[in-house]
Amino acid sequence: MNIEKLLEQAISKSGYTNEKIVLQKPKHEKFGDYSTPLAMQIAKKIQKNPMEIANVIVKNLPIADYISKAEVVAPGFINIYLDKSFAFNLAKKTLDKKYIKSEVLKRVSLQIKDGILVEHTHVNPSKSMHIGHLRNTFIGDSLVRLYRFLGLNAYALYYQNDVGMQVSALSLAKQINLNESKNYDSYLGWADDTYSKISTMIKQDPELEAKREEIHKEMIGFDSKSWDLALNLSTNILKEIFDYLAKINVEFDFIIKESDVLINQVWEKAFDLLLKNSSFYKADSGDKKGCYMLKMPNQDDKIIVRSNGVPTYVGNDIALHLWKYGQLDDFNYARFENLNGTNIPVSDPNGNLDYQRPQINTVVNVVGNEQSYPQEVVKQSLKALGHTDFYENFIHVNYGFVYLSPRSCDLLGLPYNEGDTQIKISGRAGTVLTAHDFILHLEKKLHENFPDSPELSNIAVTTAKYELLKIDTFKDIVFDLERACDLKGNTGSYILYTYARMNAVLQKAENDSFSEQDIANLNEFESNLLTEINNFLDAITKFYNNFTPSTLCSYLQNLCLMYNSFYSNSKIIGAKEENQRLLLTKISFNILELSFELLGLNKVNKM
Structure with a gap:
């Protein structure tokens, strides 16, 4: 089926030209399976009546066995109706996951290089995950699931900042016995109660501030009691975070710790690479004298290293991304033992685990809107350094508060x-x-x-x-x-309720011979459901092209609305159309099951 090609032929035969054909999915079956405003687009250019143009195009539309009719409606839309037998057979194909994969990959407009690293979640090791972290986590996890379903090699990376000021603050709290940890049943419970208190105390007491800085200096020396304490704290907090992630069905492939980035001298190695690039230079005059700068295309040059020799945030992030893309030596790895008994690789200077960083060609960073500018600077920096391929395959998926x-x-x-x-x-x-x-x-x-x-x-x-x-x-x-929690709104509860309803209907069926059912006459509610079923591939395609799991959620809401309307107005078990209606139920059920897998939703057979 190629409606766009038929329309292109009709436009050409009609003597018109058009840059791009836009096909829309009408919300209601009475407006067809597809609708296009192309006559109005053409009319705007040649200053003619769009209704006349639309009628000429429809008259010249080639005959196709999958189109039952095409009609013109004011102010110039062309509505196209699929043959119901064809649409029904098309819907039955979605019972096959291999068909779904191949069709989506044919439709996608965004070309993502295989070997995809998705970095997400980023919880500070000083507190529990909060609802904002969950949004980051769920977006990143859904992208990894989508890429893997489509047969791509995708890897989820968790980056832990285990040497930040938050950790040194908690280490100070431990040393002064603030909030005795023995009174808590978890490290996170202690950290949640302690971090804000110790932060306030540090702000109010210069001596504590000096002590915290001393602890931080000792920590990043990686050979002191302060470091041993910080490592113990951050590791146990991370274990509890990962224990919670497992409970909400989110997994990672490996962990990189910031301490190992420092120990492995990732920045120093990146700096050596930068010095060999002509776009990287040391300013010898002006207010940036002594700073190492990077020449940027179409914008001011960026400071990568301050005059005191300390790299900026962008400098450190450039180094990390050079590592991600395989330009710097990999870390050693050990096993990170989760509380539930599972384990994954974690960077460790003394590790001897037989694990290597996967081949990465595309980097996807799930980071909040507030980091859009720094992310763009890192991306542009990679281009300035001559890594056009890295630039083109660097994706920032931002999200709101x-x-x-x-x-x-x-x-x-x-x-x-x-x-x-x-x-x-x-x-x-x-x-x-x-x-x-x-x-x-x-x-x-x-x-x-x-x-x-x-x-x-x-x-x-x-x-x-x-x-x-x-x-x-x-x-x-x-x-x-x-x-x-509203059962009647656009909520997960409503989607689950509909899933359980479909499951109950299928359980009542005496056999599954309905899978080979051919179409009979469809009532309005069956037809609306069939139309929505055939929108599924477009929903996944948009999810992929735009990094928006929300498009799949919106689709599920519409599918469930159509199914419940069909369920309420069409007898299923015992009706003469039982097999046909069971098959519509089975297809809808399978779509929900696959969508749950892609979004990481739990299936519940009975509410």
Whole structure:
């Protein structure tokens, strides 16, 4: 099926020219399976009536067995209707995952080089994950899942900053016995209660500030009691973070620790490479005298090394990306033992694990909107250094902030100012919502709808994931606890409820011989569902092209709306059209199952 080609032929035969054919998916079946505004596009250029142009194009449209009719509607749209037998057979093909993979790869416009490194999550080792981290995590995890489904080699990287000021602050707290850790059942519980306290104390006491700086200097010497303490703290906190990640069905392939970046002298090795490049130079005059600069195309040159010899954030990030792309020596690795008994490779200067950094051709960084400029500078820097291939395959997937609604703060007992419509998550303001507490609150709220469900934990995790994925990544989210649990809204609970309904229908079927069913006459609700089923491949394609799991979430919402309308208005078991309707149910069910895999949602067969 190639509707675009048929339209191109019709345009040419009609004597018109057009730059690009845009095919849209109408929201309602009565407007066809596809619609195009191309007549209006042409009319704008040649100053003629778009209705006349559309009628001429439809008259010259070649005959195709998969098109039942094409009609013109004001102000000049051309609506195209697929033959229902063809559409039904097309829908049945989505029962085959291999077909879905091949079709999506044919449709994608964005070419991503295989060997994809996705870096995401980035939790400071001084506190628990919060709801904002979860958004980063779920976006990154869904991208890795999508790439792997399509047969690409994709790897999830967790980068741990284990030598930052947060760790030295916690090390100081340990040394002065602030909040005795023996009173806590987890390192994270102690860190959550302690970090804000010790930070406030350091700001108010110059002696503590000096002590913290001393500890930090000892830490990055990597041969002291301060370093041993910091390493123990950061490692145990990381284990608890990874234990939580496993519970929400998120996995990583390997871990790189910032301490090993320093020990391995990644920056120093990168600096040696930079010195060999003519775009990298030392300023000998002006306010930047003594700084090492990088000549940038179409913008001011950037400081990479300050005059005191310390690399900037951009300088360190350039070095890290040169490592990612295989331009610098790899680390040694050891096994990182998770609390659940699993293990993954982790950088370790003394490690002897037989593991090597995978071949990376594309880097995807899932980082917040506020880092858009630094990310672009790193990308442009790689180009300036002559690595055009790295530049072209450097992708920043940005995302907006997560705020809380006033209603959520009321339910959670969190403070906010009168008149606030969205409340920023802030430890200082007392509005932090940890990921763990977030899921627990969702469970408690969902219990009101499903008091007897043994699956509350799975429902809560899926509700959280869907709520944080359904909004376009670059937009901010105002999370509302009540709305997230609504069974009638665009929520994970609603999607799960529909999945369980489909499962119940299929369980009642006496056999699965309906899989070979041919089409009979379709009622309005069957036809609408069939049309939505055939939008699935486009939804995955847009997810891939735009790095937006939200497009797949929107599709699932529409599919579930169409299915529930079909379910409410069309008898299935016992009807003369039973096999046909069971097959529509089976196809819809399979689409949900695959979508759950791509988004990392938990499946629940019964609510």
